Amino acid sequence: MSRASPAPIGDAAWRARQRARRLREWALQGALALVLLALAIGFARNIAANLEARQIKSGFDFLHDPAGFNIGELLFEYTSSDSYLRAFAVGMSNTLRVALAGIVLASVLGVVVGLMRLSRHPLLSWLGAAYVEIYRNTPLVIQLLAIYLLVTELLPEAASAISIDGIALLSKEGLQIAVPQSGLFALGCALGALVIGGAAAWLIARRWLEVGAGLIGAAVGVLAALIAWLLAGVARGWSQPALDGFLISGGASLTPEFLALWLGLSLFTSASIAELVRAGVQAVPVGQWHAALALGLRRSQAMGGVIFPQALRLTIPPLASQYMNLIKNSSLAVVIGYPDLVSIANTSINQNGQALEVIVIIMAVYLSLNLVVAVIMSAINARVTRAPR
Amino acid sequence: MSMKHLLPAALALTGAAIAIPAHAGKTLDAVKARGQLVCGVNTSGPGFSAADSQGKWTGLDVDFCRAVAAAVLSDASKVKFVPLNSQQRFASLQAGEIDVLSRNSTWTLTRDASLGVVFTGINYFDGQGFMVPKKLKIDSAKKMNGATVCVQAGTTSEKNVADYFGAHNMKYKSVVFDTAEAITSAFFSGRCQVYTTDMSDLAGARTKAPKPDDYVILPEVISKEPLGPSVRRGDDEWFQIVRWAGFAMLEAEENGLTQANVDQQKSGSKDPGVQRLLGVTEDTGKLLGLDKEWAYRIVKQVGNYGESFERNLGPKTPIGLPRGVNNLWTKGGLMYAPPIR
DSSP, X not given: OOOOOSSOOSOHHHHHHHHHHHHHHHHHHHHHHHHHHHHXXXXXXXXXXXXXXXXXXXXXXXXXXBOOOOOSOOSSOOOTTSBHHHHHHHHHHHHHHHHHHHHHHHHHHHHHHHHXXXXXXXXXXXXXXXXXXXXXXXXXXXXXXXHHHHHHHHSOOGGGOEEETTTEEEETTEEEEOEESXXXXXXXXXXXXXXXXXXXXXXXXHHHOSSOHHHHHHHXXXXXXXXXXXXXXXXXXXXXXXXXXXXXXXXXXXXXXXXXHHHHHHHHHHHHHHHHHHHHHHHSOHHHHHHHHXXXXXXXXXXXXXXXXXHHHHHHHHHHHHHHHHHHHGGGGGGGTOOOHHHHHHHHHHHHOOHHHHHHHHHHHHHHHHHHHHHHHHHHHHHHHHSOO | OOHHHHHHHHHHHHXXXXXXXXXXXXXXXXXXXXXXXXXXXXXXXXXXXXXXTTSOEESHHHHHHHHHHHHHHXXXXXXXXXXXXXXXXXXXHHTTSOSEEEEEEEOOHHHHHXXXXXXXXXXXXXXXXXXXXXXXXXXXXXXXXTEEEEEETTSHHHHHHHHHHHHTTOOEEEEEESSHHHHHHHHHHTSOSXXXXXXHHHHHHHTTSSSGGGEEEOSOOOSOEEEEEEEETTOHHHHHHHHHHHHHHHHHHHTTOOTTTHHHHHHHOOOHHHHHHTTSSOOOHHHHTSOTTHHHHHHHHTOXXXXXXXXXXXXXXXXXXXXXXXXXXXXXXXXXXOOOO
């Protein structure tokens, strides 16, 4: 659609032709939309009629029925007598947890490996290339199964777990880490330190630096949070992991399923991100390098201050689709027994047989998650492209 | 999402979206026209349905498919076996991809009344149990508090184990896999202390352990799992054929008819029950839309129920299950067929 301009352009006949053209375009688009709508309604009615004819139960009422099955990993309380709705919420929280952790780790690894590939050091660049080729060119399912197999076959049983000074235990039960005894108190301390430390560092750094104060604020904030969290543990005592019957209790735990899925998704996606980073850096005109070096900057300064910020602009749009892929790939969880949304949905389909409704829920959840990622990433993109040149 | 997870959805969608009105009697015509019975079976359930290295299927459920083919198509070998996982099975039947589902599936009210399928009978009375490594020295299911339990996605087992631990005030952690292979590999590597599923499956899985003697199946049976074949709703004639094919195998065993002696009995027996079953005197097949010798062919080509059991699950097989409650009612079991007359 052309935008209406303030001053009239062209003669009356031309404007009339333009109006007619716009009308025709609107009419065409409207007709197309109507046809699509009619098709969708027809499809839905056909499904309803056929389900009815085959005497298959339909509708979303089942969401309030008790689910009746247990879930192995919980971020919040859930028992088998809770509703299907709550079970789906658990599944979604597990999907979100592994996706977020995966996005963070994949980004860090991706940037590191991408820069390694660009390094003038032959060993570093060769290692980077090998990493990318291995993780990018083998199927993710196979990587997940391999990692999971390694974890479950190689690690010792809970009774003879590998102990790191009582701080962490590694076994077939997963990774258990000592955490401050009063979790909420420690979390509060950490959050407080994050806000106060971050803000203070940002305010101070702003006086000295043109750009990058935000980054320094964030880094100091995270560090302060970590220290506060540890201090909270020292003050109120630790919850240490220890063997209790069959299992290890106490501390915070990451199951082998979570670890394998998190690592698998991160490694696989980081290989693609590394390539995006490399492509982004190489797309910055070589003149920028020359100019930066001519100003007397060291190579690392030129990379960090001149080249990388420009490369970021080129990298962010394709990065968004890598993040979305990671979220969607997390649905492979079921092959290694991690209770993500799809795994819970599969179980639900079998308990109540309402495949159609459950699949609609799965699609809606993944669509909304990815739309959120799209919105966040385009906001970041807008910010980065607006940065001073 | 992987193809594997999309398949049941796609089946359900196409099945529901394409308008195929459910006409009575259509399945029999379709099977005859196709010259082949399409039967949904377990991807890998030793003793129930498993394919060997040559692709030949064997098992109790497989024999059931063959019996239906023998009755309907006069040839027990005219069966196409479609291996289905537990999530695909009912969607596949609903969508009309298979004619019969014979995949050790538990008959429950919810499945019978809300999935658009009907169970035709019970070909194995099972119950859910637990398998544990011997070295844990657990002798009763009540001593499993706090254990990690491996369980298969989309089975009645998931619900039963939650009920059982809840009722006995015990806690557990579940790890849910979508295939039996994934579970056995995780269980035998020591990821879980307990593997729970139907007793017959546990016995089958135990044979696949690196050292079967390191594992023990606990005595407790925590649920009723009547396993049986099912068909789509809305085709009563087909339902009757499938149901009575199962009964014919039981009736044959009760009358002492075996694969080996059925020819001799057909010409020589004076027993009116035997003569009726084998179509010597009365034509029971006509009432089902089949011919006179439908039951004779089942016994001749597949054997009676007892023969199928001994061949696939019995003490002489690696699975080595006793006949137990699956014996005939005349021998203290639960297998009872209404009279074929």
